[in-house]
Amino acid sequence: MNAISSGGHVLALSGGVGGAKLAAGLAAVIPPERLTIAVNTGDDFEHLGLTVCPDIDSVVYAMAGLNDRQRGWGVVDESWRMMEQLRSLGEADWFNLGDRDLAMHIARSWRLRAGESLSAVTARLTNQLGIAHRVVPMSDAPVRTQVETDAGWLDFQHYFVREQCRPVVKAICFSGTPGAGPSAGLAEALARPDLAAVVLCPSNPFLSVDPILAVDGVRQALLSLKVPRIAVSPLIGGKALKGPLSKMLDELGFEGSNTAIAAHYGALISHLVIDRTDEDGALALRASGLQVTLAETLMKSSEDQARLARDVLTAAGVE
């Protein structure tokens, strides 16, 4: 695979599964010193004494080639022996903790408890897994996404996993913001004089990208940037591949279309990459002043990931 070898630094903002795939694609085509991947931590939660960071782990597993493509989340070649035994001990079993995945939660949790920052822990874990690119949490301060539903306010994982996204969403907030500053890695990337582009990965805008934008100063920093800020739409044919985005758009009163995605990001983005099959929507989007690029946004393989990464970088004018 030919690495794109010059043209400044790229900052990617990523959530979980979909974002993780593009993040891995970007890492496949940009050398380590030219890429920072800042990951949503709003989905993080404390469970059975462990700090679980689902989006960081999705990104790390995708970049290390450890992600389970079939299941769509977690580690490949997983087993569930601990979980079976935990069930027999009468403990909560609604959040599945795989045996291999557990190593990440255990390593992270004890180091956080020992006083290491999430940035330091993440740098250590990625380094151990042979990931040369910078993967940084959006913030070292805990931010926790809360979802207001017809069943009341729910912690994100309670809504997402325990309740399987069944409750109707009315509003979303990010507890801990304002007050949570960007991690050193994110702040540094935003301030780089050689920053060439910001990529908003194809993650759920409400649940995966908005928490990053809610970190102190991040939205303003992005708005003040003169470089391309390019979002990849998570919709294909008006539908999200995975997760509750389609249902949520509907519940929050938006149509399921790239227009809704563009409207949600507004002035934050200068470019939108949409799926080739959604060509008919491009005209209206372009009329609103947005630069629109058609690409194959479905990523089934690491080749797909790298191809989409190249298309995104080309659209952003990054060589």
Added chain:
Amino acid sequence: MNAISSGGHVLALSGGVGGAKLAAGLAAVIPPERLTIAVNTGDDFEHLGLTVCPDIDSVVYAMAGLNDRQRGWGVVDESWRMMEQLRSLGEADWFNLGDRDLAMHIARSWRLRAGESLSAVTARLTNQLGIAHRVVPMSDAPVRTQVETDAGWLDFQHYFVREQCRPVVKAICFSGTPGAGPSAGLAEALARPDLAAVVLCPSNPFLSVDPILAVDGVRQALLSLKVPRIAVSPLIGGKALKGPLSKMLDELGFEGSNTAIAAHYGALISHLVIDRTDEDGALALRASGLQVTLAETLMKSSEDQARLARDVLTAAGVE
């Protein structure tokens, strides 16, 4: 299996593997309301953010029929997927944490951290595993065995597992004592008017029973009891079946014999059960005023455990 149905309450003091087998044997022949098993917690330690209680777990696994007899410790049908992955994350791998065993550590650790006592956590876990008999920690306060060796002072598990008992032992102390009171379950058993016998299980006297004796008031309470206090020797033919006892007896200047075990316990015990093959040592022991019973102390099966339990109870005069 016929349960022994009358004759007062039995208090068993147990360490890990050997003690756990006799504890399970006692539970097989004494009904739940007539048995309290108080377990050494001096081996407990904090590792990777988890509170590991090896002796409680050995007793619980043996009583639940989950112990691995072949390996001699831990859970039967174990796997090590978490551990392999943890190794790839660069974390300490000297203490093996099996996938099934992990459930116990996770369930215990988060509940302790949430403020439950070790007694409450242990009661919950045994109850969940269908154990009707009372298994109680010797204390709810942390007691941590420290071993002075030719390589300096070592935490017990560092000596025992990490250093594989290689350093020469000079002394042993139980950090946290004095100051650690007996758990409610142990205190209650010691104070019962219907207490009929105390059984010191065939565990390492220095490492498994001495910590229990070091808990505030326990040694004095035992000395003041008028009931049979019967120890089962952990030696057969002068050798311990497992663990560092033989090496330690030597390093601490004792001969490897039941005489050394009897001398160590002194006035704490009124009876000693020794292996049938050690009959020639019985005479000298009896001459010292001790009641000595010969029995088959090797426990390879649950039938062996129950048989030895019956022999011990008969020797103690408990019907």
